[in-house]
Amino acid sequence: MVHHPLDPDRYTRIALYGALVFLAATVLNEFLLTRERPGLARVLAVIGSSLLLSFGIGMLSGGLQHFDDFPARGAILVPVGLVVSFIAYVIKDADTPWHRIFSLVGLTVLAVAAVAYLGLRDVANSMESAPGGQGHSHGSAEEATSTEKPAADDHTSTTGPSAPAAGSTAPTAKPGPKVPEHNDGHSH
Known part of the structure; x- marks a missing residue:
């Protein structure tokens, strides 16, 4: 549902x-x-509610999983998926009367879905108006290279204990001769 368009x-x-x-x-x-064979009406109710449940769960999980990619769509899919899943679950359960959808539990699910929609909509709006757009944007390539400092080719990490503190004026090592590439699990 999230990626469908x-x-x-x-x-x-x-x-x-x-x-x-x-x-x-x-x-x-x-x-x-199962040992009991349900009647045709029950078979149709179970099959229909199972399909509805699969779509509701898909909307809920997909909306959450891809919220960063499609925040406006996720803000709608999560609460709708919650309500659809609840309705399908109540219909599917033979021991629960279907009118329970309109009970206090159903009203609570509806209230949680409404609060979720309002909160997620606000988050989505703030994500879309933030600099850099939306989704998995991690900045441009120029930004990434301008903020990274090249590591010295001495097998030490810039985040390790021997690295100079951030903002220090310690001299940086000049790049040494190019080491041929090999795949032994170590990086140079």
């Missing part, structure tokens, strides 16, 4: 595959590994 064909296929896997697990768990 980027490549609709690909992410529609991924969503369908995920729903089919979730559905297969539901059929296995609810119908093949």
